Structure formats: C-alpha cells, structure tokens
Amino acid sequence: MSEASIPASAGRGFFGEAPYRGIFGWIFSTDHKRIGLLYFWSIVTFFIVGVALGVLIRLELFAPGETIMGAQTYNAVFTLHGVIMIFLFIIPGIPAAFGNLIMPIQIGARDVAFPKLNLFSWWLYMTGACMALLSLFTGGGPPDTGWTFYVPFSAQTSTNVSLAALAVFVLGFSSILTGLNFVTTIHRLRTDGMTWTRIPLFTWTLYATAWIQILATPVIGITVALLFAERVLGTGLFDPTQGGDPIMFQHLFWIYSHPAVYIMVLPGMGVVSDIVAVFARKPAFGYKAMVVSSLAIAFAGSLVWAHHMYTSGISDLAVMVFSFLTFIVAIPSAIKVFNWLATLYQGSILLDPPLLFALSFILLFTIGGLSGLVLGSAATDVHVHDTYFVVGHFHFVMFGGTGMAFFAAMHYWLPKIYGRMYDKTVATVSWVIIFVGFCILYIAMKVVGIQGMPRRYYDYIPEFTGLNQLATFGSWILTLGLILMFVNIFRGLFYGEPVGNNPWGGASLEWQIPSPPPTENFGDEDPVVTHGPYDFKKAGIL
Amino acid sequence: MTDDHSHIVPYQTFVIVWCALLVLTGITVWVAQYNLGAWNVWVALTIATFKSGLVVAYFMHMKYEQWLFKLSLLSALAILAIFIGFTFFDVLYR
Amino acid sequence: MSGHVHKDYIGAKFGMWLFLFTEVLLFGGLFILYAVYLARYPQEFISAGGELDVRFGGGNTLVLLTSSLFVAISITALRREKVRLAMGLLGATIGCAALFMINKYFEWTAKFSHGIYPGSEHFAAMKPGEVVFFNIYYLTTGLHGIHVVIGAIILAWTMCLIRSGRVNAKDWVILENAGLYWHLVDLIWIFIFPLYYLVLH
Numbered sequence: 001m002s003e004a005s006i007p008a009s010a011g012r013g014f015f016g017e018a019p020y021r022g023i024f025g026w027i028f029s030t031d032h033k034r035i036g037l038l039y040f041w042s043i044v045t046f047f048i049v050g051v052a053l054g055v056l057i058r059l060e061l062f063a064p065g066e067t068i069m070g071a072q073t074y075n076a077v078f079t080l081h082g083v084i085m086i087f088l089f090i091i092p093g094i095p096a097a098f099g100n101l102i103m104p105i106q107i108g109a110r111d112v113a114f115p116k117l118n119l120f121s122w123w124l125y126m127t128g129a130c131m132a133l134l135s136l137f138t139g140g141g142p143p144d145t146g147w148t149f150y151v152p153f154s155a156q157t158s159t160n161v162s163l164a165a166l167a168v169f170v171l172g173f174s175s176i177l178t179g180l181n182f183v184t185t186i187h188r189l190r191t192d193g194m195t196w197t198r199i200p201l202f203t204w205t206l207y208a209t210a211w212i213q214i215l216a217t218p219v220i221g222i223t224v225a226l227l228f229a230e231r232v233l234g235t236g237l238f239d240p241t242q243g244g245d246p247i248m249f250q251h252l253f254w255i256y257s258h259p260a261v262y263i264m265v266l267p268g269m270g271v272v273s274d275i276v277a278v279f280a281r282k283p284a285f286g287y288k289a290m291v292v293s294s295l296a297i298a299f300a301g302s303l304v305w306a307h308h309m310y311t312s313g314i315s316d317l318a319v320m321v322f323s324f325l326t327f328i329v330a331i332p333s334a335i336k337v338f339n340w341l342a343t344l345y346q347g348s349i350l351l352d353p354p355l356l357f358a359l360s361f362i363l364l365f366t367i368g369g370l371s372g373l374v375l376g377s378a379a380t381d382v383h384v385h386d387t388y389f390v391v392g393h394f395h396f397v398m399f400g401g402t403g404m405a406f407f408a409a410m411h412y413w414l415p416k417i418y419g420r421m422y423d424k425t426v427a428t429v430s431w432v433i434i435f436v437g438f439c440i441l442y443i444a445m446k447v448v449g450i451q452g453m454p455r456r457y458y459d460y461i462p463e464f465t466g467l468n469q470l471a472t473f474g475s476w477i478l479t480l481g482l483i484l485m486f487v488n489i490f491r492g493l494f495y496g497e498p499v500g501n502n503p504w505g506g507a508s509l510e511w512q513i514p515s516p517p518p519t520e521n522f523g524d525e526d527p528v529v530t531h532g533p534y535d536f537k538k539a540g541i542l
Numbered sequence: 543m544t545d546d547h548s549h550i551v552p553y554q555t556f557v558i559v560w561c562a563l564l565v566l567t568g569i570t571v572w573v574a575q576y577n578l579g580a581w582n583v584w585v586a587l588t589i590a591t592f593k594s595g596l597v598v599a600y601f602m603h604m605k606y607e608q609w610l611f612k613l614s615l616l617s618a619l620a621i622l623a624i625f626i627g628f629t630f631f632d633v634l635y636r
Numbered sequence: 637m638s639g640h641v642h643k644d645y646i647g648a649k650f651g652m653w654l655f656l657f658t659e660v661l662l663f664g665g666l667f668i669l670y671a672v673y674l675a676r677y678p679q680e681f682i683s684a685g686g687e688l689d690v691r692f693g694g695g696n697t698l699v700l701l702t703s704s705l706f707v708a709i710s711i712t713a714l715r716r717e718k719v720r721l722a723m724g725l726l727g728a729t730i731g732c733a734a735l736f737m738i739n740k741y742f743e744w745t746a747k748f749s750h751g752i753y754p755g756s757e758h759f760a761a762m763k764p765g766e767v768v769f770f771n772i773y774y775l776t777t778g779l780h781g782i783h784v785v786i787g788a789i790i791l792a793w794t795m796c797l798i799r800s801g802r803v804n805a806k807d808w809v810i811l812e813n814a815g816l817y818w819h820l821v822d823l824i825w826i827f828i829f830p831l832y833y834l835v836l837h
Contacts, residue, residue, distance in 0.1 A: 113651060117651075180654040180655055181651070183654060184647050188646065188647035211617075214657055214658055215617075215657060215658075216661075217658070218660075218661035218662040219625065219665050221665075222665030223665060225779075229775060234754040234755045235775055237669060237768065237771050243763070243764025243766075243768035244768055244771075245676075248672060251629055251668075252668065255629075302624060302625075314632040314636065315631065315632045315634075315635035316635070317635040321628075322631070551712055553713075556708045556712070560705040564701065567694070567697055567698070571694060571834065574830070574834035583831070586834055589830070597819055597826065598819075601708040601822075602815075602819045611650065611653055618660060618661070622664045625664060626664070626667065629671075630671075630675070633672045634675065
C-alpha cells in the first residue's frame with residue numbers, strides 16, 4: 001500500500017470533525033463511520049434489552065407453573081425477545097454496524113456510494129424500532145404471536161400485531177437500503193488495485209449478504225403488509241373462510257426468513273475469516289473457495305425455505321425436495337469450516353480475545369449446523385419439530401455463531417475505531433464465562449427438547465424441571481459474562497491505552513490508516529493496493 | 543460530468559417501440575377472445591414478457607448498459623422464478 | 637467533502653436498478669399468491685374475473701404505455717437541451733397518471749356499488765375462490781395505484797429540479813432514475829392487465 005497517501009497526524013480522527021454541534025453531529029452525519037457507530041450503539045442497546053427479556057423467560061421456566069409472570073405476559077415476553085433479537089439485533093448487527101464502519105475502508109473508499117441514503121437507513125431502523133416498542137403500549141397490548149406472526153392467530157388476536165407488522169415492514173426497508181448501498185459501493189468505489197480477488201473476505205460476505213437483503217427482504221415486506229391488510233381492511237388472503245390459505249403465509253414468510261438466516265450468519269463468517277487469517281499470520285486458506293462458498297450459501301439459502309414447514313401440511317413431494325435441497329447448504333458451510341481450520345493449521349497463532357471469540361464461533365456454529373441437519377432431514381424433524389431442540393439449535397447458530405462473531409468484531413475493530421485498547425485479560429476471562437454459560441444454557445435446551453419439551457409453552461411437566469433449572473443457571477452465568485465483557489470493552493474504548501495503527505498486525509487497508517480513522521479515511525490521495533488482504537509478507541507484517 | 547458511453551436514444555426509436563407495444567397489446571386482447579384452456583395464461587404471459595422486454599431494453603435503456611446491469615436483472619428474475627416455481631412443489635402436489 | 641465530490645452516473649443508475657428489483661419482488665409476493673390461487677380455483681377465478689371490464693384495464697394500459705413513451709422521450713429531449721419539451725412531456729406524463737387514477741376511481745366505485753368489496757354482504761355470499769380473486773385484485777391494483785401516485789410525485793419533483801436548473805442536459809441522472817421508476821410502474825401493469833382483465837374471460 002502506498003505509504004505516501006496516509007496522513008501523519010492521527011489525533012481524534014473523525015471524532016474531532018463533527019458536521020454539526022452535539023448530538024446533531026451524529027444523527028445528521030453522512031460519514032459511514034459515524035453512521036456505523038449510531039447503528040452499533042443502538043444495536044447494542046436493543047441487544048441488552050433482548051438479553052434481559054431472555055433472562056426473564058428463563059426465570060419463568062425455572063419451575064413448572066407460574067413462577068414470576070402470567071401466561072399472557074410470558075407470550076408477550078418471548079415474542080418481544082424474538083422480534084428484538086431478530087429484527088433489531090442480529091439482522092442489522094454485523095452488516096449495518098461493522099459493515100458501515102469497516103467495509104468502505106477495506107476497499108479503499110471514502111464513504112459508501114449513497115451516504116445520505118445510508119443515514120436514511122438508520123433513521124428507518126430507529127423508526128421501525130420505535131414502532132415495535134410503541135406496539136407494546138398501544139392498541140390491544142403487546143403482540144403475543146411469536147416473532148413469526150403466523151396466521152390465523154396473528155390475524156385474529158386482539159393484541160397490537162398491526163403496528164408490529166408495520167414496524168417489520170419499515171425495518172425491512174432499512175435493511176434493503178443498506179444492502180443496495182453496499183452492493184453499489186463494492187461495485188463502484190473500489191480503489192485502484194483493489195481487484196475482486198484482493199477484497200477482504202469480510203467485504204465479500206457483506207456483498208453476498210447485501211444481495212439477499214435486496215432480493216429476499218421485499219417478500220417479507222409484502223407478507224406483513226398483507227397481514228396488516230387482513231387485520232385492518234379484512235382482505236383475508238390467508239383466511240380460509242375467504243378462500244385463503246394460511247400455509248401460503250408460511251411460504252411467503254419463510255421465502256424471506258430463511259434467506260434471512262444467511263443475512264444473519266454470512267457477515268459473521270466474514271468476520272471469522274478475517275480474524276482467523278490475521279491471528280494465524282497466514283493467508284486465508286482457499287480464498288477463492290471462501291468467496292464462492294459465500295455466494296453459494298447466499299444462492300442455495302434461497303432454495304430451502306419450506307424446510308421450516310414439514311409438519312405444516314405441505315405436500316409430500318415438497319417435503320422431499322426441500323429436504324434434499326437443505327443438505328446442499330451444508331456443503332459450502334462445511335467448506336468454510338474446513339478452510340478456517342486449514343488456515344489455523346501450522347500458523348503462528350496469537351490467542352488474543354478476537355480469535356477466542358472467532359474460535360468459539362467455529363465450534364458452536366459447527367455444532368449448531370450439524371444439529372440443523374437433524375432438522376433439515378424430514379424424517380427426524382417430525383419428531384423434534386417445535387421442541388426445545390429447535391430453540392437450542394438456532395441459538396447455537398445465531399448466538400453461538402453470529403453473536404460470537406459480533407463480539408469478535410467488537411474486540412477486533414473497535415480499538416481501531418476508538419483508537420484505544422481494552423484489558424485483554426478481562427476480555428479473555430469474560431470469554432471463558434460466556435462460553436461456559438452458553439454451553440450449559442443451550443445444551444440443556446437441546447437435551448430437554450429431545451426429551452419432548454415443546455417450545456413456546458408456558459408450563460411443563462415436572463420431569464423436565466432439572467434440565468430447565470440447569471438452563472436457567474446457565475443463563476445467569478452467560479449474563480454475568482456478557483456484563484463483564486461489555487463493561488470491559490466500553491471502559492477500554494474510552495479510558496484504555498492508545499493503540500497504534502495496527503494493533504493486531506492485519507494486512508488489509510483498515511490497518512494502514514490512523515486510529516481513529518480520519519473523516520474521509522484516506523488523505524488527499526486514494527490508496528493504491530498492490531497485494532492481497534492477507535499477504536502479510538508484502539504488507540511488512542512478517 | 544457526462545459519461546461518454548451513455549447513449550442518447552433518438553426520438554423515433556421510442557416511437558417505433560411504442561407502436562410495437564400497442565400492436566402487442568392489440569394481439570393479446572385479440573387472442574383473449576379465443577378459449578385456449580390452460581394456454582390462455584401462458585400465451586398472455588409470453589406476450590407480456592415481450593412487451594416488458596421492449597420497455598426494459600429501450601425505454602429503460604438496458605440495451606445500452608453494461609453486462610453488470612443485465613446480469614443483475616437476470617439474477618433478480620431468476621430468483622423470482624424460483625420463488626414462484628418452488629412454491630408449486632407444494633401447491634400442485636398437496 | 638474537500639473537493640472530492642464526483643458523480644458516479646453508473647453507480648447511481650445501478651443503485652436505482654437494485655431498488656427496482658426490490659419493487660419487482662414486492663409485487664412478486666402478490667404474483668405468487670395469484671398463481672397459487674388461480675391453480676386452486678380456476679373456475680371461480682373465471683366467474684369472478686369475468687366481472688372486470690376490459691375497457692377499464694385496456695384503457696389504462698394505453699394510458700400507461702403512452703406515458704412511458706413521454707418519459708423516455710423527455711430524457712432525450714433534456715439531453716438535447718430542449719428543456720421546455722422535456723418539461724412538457726413530464727407534465728403530460730403526470731396528466732396520464734391522473735387519468736389512470738380517475739379511470740381506476742370509476743372502476744372501483746362501479747365495483748363498490750355492486751357490493752363487491754371486503755366485508756360486504758354480497759362478498760360474504762360469494763364462493764371462497766371468488767372472494768380470494770377480488771381480495772387479490774384489490775390489493776394488487778391498489779398497491780400498483782399507490783406506485784402510480786408515488787411515481788407522479790417523483791416526476792413532479794423532477795420537474796421542479798429541471799426548472800431550477802439542478803437537473804439539466806449535463807446532469808440528468810435524477811430524471812433518468814425517475815424515468816426508470818415510472819417505467820417500472822408501467823412494467824407491473826403490463827403483467828396485471830392480461831392476468832386480471834384478459835385470461836379470465
């Protein structure tokens with residue numbers, strides 16, 4: 001990379017150059033890093049709310065019967081937990097926060113292609129979030145349908161599903177606009193020498209993700225719009241008494257929501273790819289296979305939606321076809337896992353916190369992914385469908401996968417953005433606690449699911465008490481670890497030791513500029529890229 | 543400010559395309575008088591596809607854009623076709 | 637932005653196309669439902685669809701095709717510095733949008749006066765397949781109508797920009813993108829017209 005183009009003065013970087021005074025310098029800024037931080041702090045806030053709700057669910061399930069809340073409250077709490085975690089944390093989590101912070105720098109751009117649209121996306125996100133929260137206190141009370149809004153219940157319940165559906169519509173368009181922005185940015189704004197095979201794998205996964213955001217998200221938009229119309233206008237397209245078919249709601253819902261699973265996990269895979277290469281000090285093994293598998297996951301993920309509906313009454317042929325197609329997704333996912341391991345093999349590994357979180361991603365995602373095959377195979381799915389096995393499975397891939405990748409990204413990139421380092425020992429300790437708590441909580445869920453405990457039930461038979469109490473203990477340990485991790489990293493970001501430009505020894509562009517980065521990332525000249533993102537020798541790291 | 547490879551399409555091209563669209567509309571209305579059974583829909587969709595092809599290629603300048611635009615459009619349509627087509631694995635065989 | 641302002645026309649157009657894809661898939665959800673319910677209720681769709689008037693649908697087809705021609709020509713006109721012609725054509729397009737909506741208004745009120753609307757007694761007496769047809773007809777043409785109105789507003793805004801000189805022969809990408817949006821509205825109608833007004837007779 002050309003050293004000449006990098007300004008010598010580091011200072012406070014983009015923090016020192018607010019376009020307006022006070023908070024307006026943030027909420028009206030079109031700088032991708034400021035928008036990224038807006039997203040980051042809003043997302044973390046909602047995540048903490050979601051965790052609190054999750055802890056409440058576990059408390060309620062500590063013993064059979066009513067423990068701390070009534071059944072209706074319980075329904076509202078798990079619905080809200082799902083809606084917040086899915087739509088406000090995990091879908092925008094990595095792309096909107098770290099994608100905005102890092103992706104333009106990684107490709108040598110000064111900003112995204114449409115900066116104003118980017119700011120508008122955040123405003124839409126906040127509008128959707130406020131609508132979702134407003135739905136708790138208005139109308140007929142908090143929605144109690146679960147985050148999936150299945151008809152006919154969602155069309156008939158007196159709770160405020162209408163507003164929540166509109167919130168999902170708005171959040172969907174926020175996601176679409178981010179995806180549109182990223183695809184255009186990656187096509188049009190790469191700097192000189194940033195060829196397609198020199199793009200860091202994190203940016204590649206964002207590219208694949210952005211295409212899913214563009215092509216799948218509109219379908220959830222029309223689905224919730226139709227649900228809204230059914231509730232408000234009485235146009236019962238899913239109402240059997242009007243000739244409609246409730247299963248078509250499930251089709252449309254999962255046509256988006258299954259690809260959305262890959263919106264959630266692909267960017268996490270990109271984070272892990274970057275981190276594993278940097279902390280093993282080796283080029284990412286099978287770079288091209290990683291790129292192709294990202295695109296393949298994005299495509300194959302669009303072919304498998306009905307595997308959520310094996311027991312819904314779809315045709316036997318559909319069950320067979322979608323079960324077969326589901327197994328195809330396992331191939332590119334496995335390619336990624338093997339390539340991460342091959343990258344680590346014989347590397348000079350630095351066991352720093354970002355890598356620890358990335359490693360737990362690999363392990364937990366693999367366990368979650370393999371248990372997903374149990375669900376993808378129709379014969380076994382029939383037995384565990386809608387049990388706690390499913391809940392355990394998706395927490396392994398979503399929280400153990402994307403959640404861990406989000407924490408890894410926090411520990412990897414936030415020191416770059418803030419220019420300060422957290423306490424690595426405390427971070428490691430918090431990682432251990434999180435990992436232990438996680439395993440206790442979700443393994444217990446999987447076991448109790450295999451034993452037959454249905455998901456979303458308020459009550460259970462006494463035989464399940466032991467494992468439920470174990471899971472609740474696990475949730476306490478997990479929460480403790482999360483508190484420690486957040487306190488440590490946020491303290492570090494504001495009061496920690498200053499870091500240099502390149503604390504981890506990365507070779508991609510974001511490590512060649514000052515920490516915190518200046519407003520337009522690069523000085524007067526655009527950077528010229530002369531080597532790949534993991535070429536540590538040419539970058540002078542090794 | 544202008545980019546050179548952006549083609550200025552002459553007025554008469556648009557008028558010819560418009561005439562073609564009107565003719566195709568006439569054909570699709572005329573064909574609809576005859577009952578072709580299940581083929582009704584497919585004939586109508588084929589003509590509509592031709593019409594939309596003309597609109598996309600000329601009115602929307604797709605003919606003059608780079609391969610990236612064409613490939614993206616094809617991908618989007620392929621995904622839509624998959625969404626519609628795969629649903630019928632369920633609907634037709636239930 | 638320290639002198640780095642540059643306009644990427646290809647990027648701007650590409651971004652607009654990506655947005656149009658989302659619109660296509662938004663309507664795609666309704667077309668999936670149309671296809672599924674047509675396969676399930678072929679007879680009821682014919683008995684219900686036969687009540688739609690080809691003259692309304694066909695008339696609106698002509699209106700939209702012509703408006704698309706106006707928009708397409710207006711871009712060429714603007715780039716050839718014929719600003720007044722471009723403005724006039726955009727005005728005519730907005731006129732077409734108004735005509736379309738007036739047409740739609742009479743079509744819907746005629747249906748409403750026959751008691752064909754969600755929640756009516758007549759509706760409740762119809763067969764389920766017929767109810768589904770009218771529900772999806774109202775929702776699809778309604779969503780399309782909303783897009784016609786939005787498109788007209790965008791074109792009106794573009795006219796203001798041309799008047800103020802912000803959009804001109806050298807810098808016309810906003811008109812180009814507004815035009816793309818309007819053509820999409822036309823494209824959707826090209827499929828709605830045969831599927832709802834023709835094949836069910």
